[in-house]
Amino acid sequence: MSVHKYTEKVMDHFRNPRNVGEIEDADGVGKVGNPVCGDLMWIYIKVGKNKEGEEIIDDIKFKTFGCGSAVSTSSMITEMAKGMTLDDAYKISRADVADELDGLPPIKMHCSNLAADALQAAIDNYRTGSKPEVEIVTSCQLEVRIILGLEEFLGKGVYKKVDDLEQFRDKRIIISDTGDESLELALKLTEYTGRVIVVTSAKSTPGRVEIRKKLERSDVKILYQSELIEIKGELDEVEKVVIHDFDEDENYELFVDVVIILD
Amino acid sequence: MSIYLDYQAAKPVDPRVFDEMKPYFTEEFGNPSSLHLYGFNATKKLEESRQKIAEFINAPSPDDIIFTTGATESNNLAIIGGALRNKRKGNHIIISEIEHISILNIGKYLEREGFKVSRLSVDQYGRINLNKLERLINDKTILISISTASNEIGTLQPIEEIAEIAQKNKVWFHSDAVATQSSVPIDVQKVPFDLLTLSSNEIYGPRGIGALYLKKGVRVNPIIIGGGQEKGMRSGSENMPGIVGFAKAAEIMKAEINAEAARLKKLRDKLIAGILKIPKSYLNGHPEERTPHNANFRFDYIEGESLLLALKDEKVEVATGSACSSKTLEPSHTLISCGLLHEEAHGSLLLTLGRFSEEKDVDKIIEVLPDVVRKLRVLSPLTPSKFLEQIKKEGN
Numbered sequence: 091m092s093v094h095k096y097t098e099k100v101m102d103h104f105r106n107p108r109n110v111g112e113i114e115d116a117d118g119v120g121k122v123g124n125p126v127c128g129d130l131m132w133i134y135i136k137v138g139k140n141k142e143g144e145e146i147i148d149d150i151k152f153k154t155f156g157c158g159s160a161v162s163t164s165s166m167i168t169e170m171a172k173g174m175t176l177d178d179a180y181k182i183s184r185a186d187v188a189d190e191l192d193g194l195p196p197i198k199m200h201c202s203n204l205a206a207d208a209l210q211a212a213i214d215n216y217r218t219g220s221k222p223e224v225e226i227v228t229s230c231q232l233e234v235r236i237i238l239g240l241e242e243f244l245g246k247g248v249y250k251k252v253d254d255l256e257q258f259r260d261k262r263i264i265i266s267d268t269g270d271e272s273l274e275l276a277l278k279l280t281e282y283t284g285r286v287i288v289v290t291s292a293k294s295t296p297g298r299v300e301i302r303k304k305l306e307r308s309d310v311k312i313l314y315q316s317e318l319i320e321i322k323g324e325l326d327e328v329e330k331v332v333i334h335d336f337d338e339d340e341n342y343e344l345f346v347d348v349v350i351i352l353d
Numbered sequence: 354m355s356i357y358l359d360y361q362a363a364k365p366v367d368p369r370v371f372d373e374m375k376p377y378f379t380e381e382f383g384n385p386s387s388l389h390l391y392g393f394n395a396t397k398k399l400e401e402s403r404q405k406i407a408e409f410i411n412a413p414s415p416d417d418i419i420f421t422t423g424a425t426e427s428n429n430l431a432i433i434g435g436a437l438r439n440k441r442k443g444n445h446i447i448i449s450e451i452e453h454i455s456i457l458n459i460g461k462y463l464e465r466e467g468f469k470v471s472r473l474s475v476d477q478y479g480r481i482n483l484n485k486l487e488r489l490i491n492d493k494t495i496l497i498s499i500s501t502a503s504n505e506i507g508t509l510q511p512i513e514e515i516a517e518i519a520q521k522n523k524v525w526f527h528s529d530a531v532a533t534q535s536s537v538p539i540d541v542q543k544v545p546f547d548l549l550t551l552s553s554n555e556i557y558g559p560r561g562i563g564a565l566y567l568k569k570g571v572r573v574n575p576i577i578i579g580g581g582q583e584k585g586m587r588s589g590s591e592n593m594p595g596i597v598g599f600a601k602a603a604e605i606m607k608a609e610i611n612a613e614a615a616r617l618k619k620l621r622d623k624l625i626a627g628i629l630k631i632p633k634s635y636l637n638g639h640p641e642e643r644t645p646h647n648a649n650f651r652f653d654y655i656e657g658e659s660l661l662l663a664l665k666d667e668k669v670e671v672a673t674g675s676a677c678s679s680k681t682l683e684p685s686h687t688l689i690s691c692g693l694l695h696e697e698a699h700g701s702l703l704l705t706l707g708r709f710s711e712e713k714d715v716d717k718i719i720e721v722l723p724d725v726v727r728k729l730r731v732l733s734p735l736t737p738s739k740f741l742e743q744i745k746k747e748g749n
Contacts, residue, residue: 104662110732121734132734153734155696157658161732262477262692284635285477285692306739311694325488329474345450345474345692 096158097192103162108169111151118216120208129156131164133208137176137216145176152208159198163187163205171209180213182206238332239321240351247328248321248349258282261347264289264331266318272352273297276310287346289313289333321349355668356714360646360707361504361532362672366598367557367708373601374559377594385591386580399591402600406564409603410530410549411540413569419583420596423563424531425455426577427550428498430565430587431527432459434573435496435548436468439525443493449473449481449510450690451503453529457686469493478639479508479691487518496525501539504532505674505687505703506638507647516545525571531555535606535707536614536645547571553595557708558602562595617706618645620715624704627719631726632744637688637701646706649674651688654736655729656699663729667721674701696735 096104113134120133131154138148150172152164167187171179184206188194240248252258252275260283265276267290279286286309288296293315295302305312313333319341320332330345377398383391385399403415412418421427436446448460450472460470471489473481481499490497497519502509512528519526527548530539534555541549549566553559565587567573572586579588606613625636625648633653652660657673664671674685688698704718727744730736736744 101662104659105666107732130734153732155654155733155735156656158662160656161659260477283477287694306737311697313694324474325485327485342695344694345690347476 095195096162097194099166099191100159100162100194103165103191104158107154107161107165109151109165109172110153112153113149113151116212118212118214120211120213120215122204122208122211129160129204130154131156131160131204131208133164133168133205133212135171135209135212135216140175147171147174147176147179150209156204157198159194160204162191163194164208166190167205167209176213176216180210182209237318237321237351239323243321243323243326243328243349246326247323247347248351250351250353252350252352255279255282258348261285262345263287263348263350264318264344264346265350266352267292267296268352270297270301272350273301273305275350275352277301277304277308280308280310284309285311287311287313287344289316289318291315291317291336318349318351355665355670356717357670358704358706358710358714358718359670359672360535360710361703361705363560364535364554364557364707365709366554366559367602367605369605370558370598370601374594374598377597381593383593385593386582395591395593398593398597402596405600405604406551409539409607410551410566411542412566413542416584417541417566417569419565419567419586420591420599421563421565421587422561422592423554424453424529424550424552426587427552427563427565428453428455428527428529429459430573430576431548431550432456432496432498433463434576434586435525435527436463437574438572439495440468443495445469445471445491445493445495447471447473447486447489447494447497447499449475449499451475451479451506451687452498452500453504453531454686456498456500456529473499475690477692478642479503479506479687480639480642481510481515483511483514483518486515487522490518490522490524494522494524496527498527498529500529500532501537502532502644503638503687504647505685506649506691507532507643508639509533509537509642509644512546513544519547520545532647533644536610536617538607538610541566541568548573553599553602556599556602556606558599559595562592562599564599613708614645617710620706620710620712621645621648623712624648624706624715624719627715628722631723633740634726637691637693648704648706650702650704651693651697651700652702652726652730653697653700654733654740655726656733657701659729660700660702660725663725664718664721667717667725669718669721671718672703672705674698674703 113136116134117137118135134151135147136149140146150168152168154161154164187205262285264287265272267288276286276288290296295305315337316333316335319334323329330343332341334341383395385396403418406418407415464470475481501512516526525547528546529550531552547568551564553562575586582588635651637649661673674688684698
């Protein structure tokens, strides 16, 4: 356990993080990281001008999902950058943040890297005026893709239609979002098992209003901006699926028992 | 004083065990290999100790016990030694996806040495699929190694059924019993293990000592070669203070295990009921078929190491399956194999109770945890805004 290796400064920023929150009318937003690696950092900036007329960071806020050093580095960089000119703030490096915290354990240096990246992304965002994220609405607009292993495991854990829900009791189920019918099925399946995952290309909760509300209250786990690209197994049984996250542009595996892709 | 809820990582030596060990560092320092009086006394104590370990698991004879330096060595001796011993019969070994890291890495090592290793998948609670196990066995299969339970999520495996399948197919069954030693009685005459790994620290004995049980007629190739101690299967002068301590720990555990398990189960159930009151919290592992001392949770939107650090400030010491707290930066392979997403596996909280846990320890974490979780959720970008409003309201 690496806990004892943190400096007092790191622990101080972790316990009392500075500038936590969002800026509603932010001029720039930087979102970096990846929950798969366990770190996600959002930095919001408000830009103003100093006496010399140079652009400076008037206000800065952050939100972080991550380990102790991820929280501390975000907090620290907000303190460092506040009041700085945009040019100077853009130059803050991961080493600068780590130094300011009296050092970080070597294995944690990737976390502090993120804080500097997030700030740079926020400044880029302000300068180019681009939206921080690409909006993707529903799966229907996407071209149909081939799912590897689909035919091989059909009837062996992969279902294109579903009648008897009892057979799914206590199974880990992943359902591809092919429209409201598939989402209603996902909701119904939560009465049979605690593990229902919907994979959707949408960026926020999919479905028409009533379904969306129900999904938000339910235990259905939703994988946004993702698609199913491969089904894997052994001895004629589905064992796992490969998910492509097109926001992060990467693939990962997930252990499941049942894959449902309604026709 | 901090509250310790990480008994799976390390246990204190029971003071009764420590007292028993003391003379063997100083006055009783003999080497069992010597033929003089000191050696004779040491041999006598060594064999008495072996007898106590045999009694602990109801082994028919003390000859079935080999002392090692601990569970990792016992696993190496059983699996590598067993594979080498049987390599003319076959080259196929079956383990599960959620074995302890020592066994997973032994599997990788044997693959590099030309063996074939199948990794049996588990269900959402971490239980292996018996039907699939049976179908994985082929005429080249020589060994199945599946733990009695997971030390991380506490899920008990159907060991009687596994042993039956192994016996029917004439394949050796090795099991790492570390996760159940301190709370579930073991009887090797009821469940026909061929090889069983035991650890001393798991039952409040000293570290650096463990044992491997080998059913009569089962022999493995040594992986430590030397003067031929432990019937040639594990050379090196015996660690007498360790062995004496391990034997005393086994004697105490055998006498107290049922009462202790009942007490821990009560505390654990209180812990689970209390913590699951937190919104969007879940129990990892099997709801009923789990070791009496284990409770493993996850909380949506927060990360395990932050949780661990925040609880440390409340003087509660816990463990997590978060990658940030591991040497490899990988999240727990056990939770991933149960079907959790990476960010869910990152948010796990592992609480393990032990002999010196008290009800007030459980009360303390139930009292402080909701606020700690709430604070971390306010900080997290993954928390949906509606849910955030709700928890902010509840907090003030």
